Amino acid sequence: MAAVTRPDPGSGAGSDPATASFDGTPMPPEGWTHCRHCGDAIAGDCCAAGHPGFCCAGCEGAFRLVNGLGLDGYYARRCLDPETRPLKPETDADAIPDYAPHVTAMEDGTASLPLLVEGLHCAACVWLIERLLAMQPGVDHARVNMTTRRLTVRWIPQADQGDTAAPDQGARRVLDPVLRVGYRLVPFDPAALGRDTDRTERALLRAMAVSGFAAGNIMLFSVSVWFGTDMSPTTRDLMHWLSALIAVPAIAYGIRPFARSAVTALRAGRANMDVPITLAVLLAAGMSLWETARGGPHAYFDAAVMLLFFLLIGRYLDSRARGRARSAAEHLLALGGHAVTVVEAGGGTRTLRPEAVPVGATVLVAVGERVGVDGTVAQGISDLDGSLITGETVPARAGPGDRVFAGTLNLSAPLRVRVDAVGDGTLLAEIVRMMEAAEQGRARYVALADRVSRLYAPVVHALALAAFLGWWLAGGLPWQEALLIAAAVLIITCPCALALAVPVVQVIASGRLLREGTFLKTATALERLREADTVVFDKTGTLTLGTPTVQPGGPDAPADPWGWSPDDLRLGAALAASSRHPLARALAAARPGTPALVGVREHPGAGLSWAGPAGETVRLGSASFCKAPADTVAAGPELWLRHGSARPVRFRFRDPLRPDAAAVVTALRARGLAVELLSGDRPATVETVARAAGIETWQAGRSPADKVAHIQALAARGRRVLMVGDGLNDAPALAAAHVSASPASAVDVSQTAADLVFQGDRLAPLLSALGVARRADRLVKQNFALAFAYNAVTIPLALAGLVTPLIAAVAMSTSSLVVITNALRLTRGAPPRPAAAATPPAAPREAPA
Structure with a gap:
């Protein structure tokens, strides 16, 4: 019978077969004292009411349902938690939520519903729920996340099962077996994830x-x-x-x-x-x-x-x-949880939750607002900051016909977007699912x-x-x-x-790392960090500082036929001070204190213009906007400045490497670790950074799914990957890696997905963490050896009756002090510092996708 935390209802072994119940299980000689389904104590009147072995008719029905479907193995595998809601089926129909408002119609004709499961005890519960749902006609996807208790179910409405044309009508039919077993299903609320914790x-x-x-x-x-x-x-x-x-x-x-x-x-x-x-x-x-x-x-x-x-x-x-x-997962979902402004047919607007917006509707995205849906731009031109999704350093121009994704930030002008996907159908939701799947794998x-x-x-x-x-x-x-x-x-x-x-070493190691600017977040991070043999870096904000700066110009700059002069910089900074564009802000920061010009006009997706005192228009923006020659496109981000009909000049930007990036890469390789660069940015930019950092293997243009696939491919080859990243697009890869790290400048999602977070603008804390992890591993093993040696000496004396409880208590305390003293050795020694970087390879190679 079931192995449960509540009193075992009894297997009936050795009892009279003549008293067997309807499923063939013999009744114990003393009768059942605890419910065979939920494990609660049985009141005396239940047996008299015709429900022997069960606390109520609902539990008897649930037991019959599970056995009738051939899923009785659940009772042999489960482990009920007394602190979790017992599996008593809901008898009050009014207590079951109305699921219809929370069902999302997908493009392929299926219906999707996100839920939270109350009464989830163990892995056997996950197995039972997924099996019950998979048996329902039309269900093509049912997954339960044990960590977050989140259930996502997707089905095709079935006319012969009583479903109507509206997909939400099938929700109750699909979920009915799970409800009848005793699990309570409530519409998904991200805030509820943290309440139990x-x-x-x-x-x-x-x-x-x-x-x-x-x-x-x-x-x-x-x-x-x-x-x-x-x-x-x-x-x-x-x-x-x-x-x-x-x-x-x-x-x-x-x-x-x-x-x-x-x-x-x-x-x-x-x-x-x-x-x-x-x-x-x-x-x-x-x-x-x-x-x-x-x-x-x-x-x-x-x-x-x-x-x-x-x-x-x-x-x-x-x-x-x-x-x-x-x-x-909560932080990720919050990015797409803001209300969306829907434009109605008559021109009016109304505000809806993102998941309630119908596919095909038109939504308005204001300047400074995050896009709440996946869709196609129907009207307007603007710049979109998609760095959280793609890792691209430069905002992308978005105009009619261009695809936009939930979570991206609108920078320049209002947009009208035709909705293609909402809720679980968005790219942001896909990132959530990849993170949850990766976290489940690492939780083992x-x-x-x-x-x-x-x-x-x-x-x-x-x-x-x-x-x-x-x-x-x-x-x-x-x-x-x-x-x-x-x-x-x-x-x-x-x-x-x-x-x-283990704990005393972890506490001392955590304290030492914290003093060095590194916050250790998970209990097994040190063990997994010690096992790492491959380091995979993201580029923007990880190997680099994530802040574009103007490359040198003027007479001291490298030869550039389109180079700028100090007067050009002064004028460009004055125009740029009126814009929120990241490159414009970087240009303005190159000459701090420069006052903004009055009357600057912004052209979304193109640049800025200003009517000068002599009637000549000054332009700052893209090459086409400033009418620069077509054969002058740079490998990296750039802005052009043109004063009237004068020859245009170019401001080139670079995202500088962290000061010790090349030295840290060299030190990692000297320790025998393989180092790779994995980025969503453009190949030319990624190759430049790889060359400067001394990384031979790199990939560019990688999506979040591509990054996870690459991490999993490395794991399949037996590699233990340390992933270092900072963006939303890195979060699934951080969760999928064997161990992960994130800089303190990273987005909240990446910091919460990572195992350790390091401060400052240097990568040296990674070397320190690796060194501390290896020393901690040695000390833990020494502590185990000391503990076992202590037991090998004292247990025979105790078995011989030569040790009183007082002496035993003193010896026990002494062994603990020895372990603590040994662990304190971890506080000694200076943190490792990277040596000067070796000369990087002349031509880093792009890894095959």
């Missing part, structure tokens, strides 16, 4: 505060006992009872996060690090209470509560890191401590049980004394050192 963090913070308060007060009583040389037994017992009065409620409150995890693991037939932690804390507290009740000289409340306090600190910090990583990575605990925990528990049974049954000791020996075994083998082996 916030609630968990608040609970951990409260438990940590209670444990810390209790630990501080119990320590006061313990110090009194330790140094009370003339203390009478009565006074000592009073101190122990006062400690117990504080410790027992604090432990009962603070142990819950670990106990829930431990019970869940045990019910699933496995052991994690929380199993021995929970047993050790509870047994130490229980034995202390026993010793206090019988007037014994030793109690260990201080050790138990202090251990719990430090473990809660680590659990809270881990939850914070996970919550930040989970919020990446198991921390080293958990991998070790799978073997460690069962051995420790078996030894303690063997000690108890051996001394009680074979040794002839009273069970109380045998239990004391077993307690000493568990206490002395309490995985404090093992539990601290």
Whole structure:
């Protein structure tokens, strides 16, 4: 039967087949005490009402449905969480939301609906929901994201199933089996993603505060006992009872996060690090209470509560890191979540949510507004900043017939856009899906401590049980004394050192990196960073500073027949001060303090013009706008200036490399790492940057999907990729990589998707992080060796009955101190600095797409 966290309803093994239920499962001799579907306790009147084995008729119907569809394997695989909504089917029809307003009609005739799943317990739930939906006629896509609880379902309306011409009419039919099983499906709300995480963090913070308060007060009583040389037994017992009065409620409150995890693991037939932690804390507290009740000289409340306090600190910090990583999808969705202005047939306008805009409608995009849909420009000419989507450094001109995408920023003039795709059909939504899929793949990575605990925990528990049974049954000791020996075994083998082996190194490594300007976000980032053997850089804002600057001109500049003079720069900066275009802002910044000219006119997608005092028009903009010769197009971004009929001059721009980019690339290659450049920019610009940075392998014009595909192709060849990027178009690749990094100047989405974020305008923090990761890995392995060596020495003594619980507690604390002291070695040593860059290759090659 099911391995559940709630009490197991029972398998019926060994019972009389004559009492078998409708599905052939024999009823246990004592009858079913817990519901076979949801796992809740069964009230006595349920069996009398004709629902034996179930708490209600709804659960019986759900059980029959799952078995009838041949999906009964769900009950053998699931692991129910007591803190999650039980799988009780909704009996109130009014409580089921109206899904029709949230259904999106797609171009291919299908209907799409994004939902959040309430009652999602484990991976078996994901399997069941996807299978139930896939069995419905017309459904061609059903995917559940375990991390965000997001369900996306897409179907073709079926006339023979009662669906009408409106695609939203099929939503209830498609979702009905999932609702009947007991899952609650609500329309997707990005804000709801973080609510559960916030609630968990608040609970951990409260438990940590209670444990810390209790630990501080119990320590006061313990110090009194330790140094009370003339203390009478009565006074000592009073101190122990006062400690117990504080410790027992604090432990009962603070142990819950670990106990829930431990019970869940045990019910699933496995052991994690929380199993021995929970047993050790509870047994130490229980034995202390026993010793206090019988007037014994030793109690260990201080050790138990202090251990719990430090473990809660680590659990809270881990939850914070996970919550930040989970919020990446929320930031992405927020970019496309702004209201859209729809132009009606009569010329009026109305505001709608992006997903509610019908395909084929016309929307108005004002200056400074982000496009909320994918579509085609119907009217207007403007410049669009698509750097978040494509990585292109220069805004692109958009006019009638040009495609635009959700998330791009309108810079110059209003546009009217005919809607081609909304909601889940947009390029932005595709980036979200790629990120979610990539995060799910990386979430399967198991921390080293958990991998070790799978073997460690069962051995420790078996030894303690063997000690108890051996001394009680074979040794002839009273069970109380045998239990004391077993307690000493568990206490002395309490995985404090093992539990601290990884966290203490992570905390010290995180602190060192933070002092060097690098923020470490995920619990397994150091392990994955140490394994990296390939570094893939984005270009704009990552290898480069992401800010265009004017290349030198005038007499000191390299020979350029169209070079500018200081007077040209002064005039160009005065015109550029009136524009929001990134290149115009860079030109204005080249002569700070230059006042803007009055009467400058902006021509969207072309440039600026100004009527000079002599009646001659001054133009600043594209080559065609300034009537420059056709054969003068530069490899990089440029602006032209023409004063009347005079010869035009050109301002060329470059995005400068980070100061140490070439040196860091050289240092990475010297450490044996392969280095590549992957960019959405133009080939000529990418090749120039690759040459300057000394990178031999590069690709240009890559879309977000192309970047993810390249990362996955490298992974398929056995490479462990460190992806470094800063734009929205890099976010899926950051999530797909084995480990990822992002500069602090990156967009929020990239920072939340990355495993570490580094400050400043240099790449040296990457070298420091790699060095710290490798040292941390060595220290973690040394800590594990010390912990196991300690156990190899002390466990035989404890099994032999030569160790009292007090000595066990002291030895346990000593092992923890040794582990912490060893980890502190990570604070020594200066961060590595990149050496001077070697001469870059003369001709970096473009990698095959």
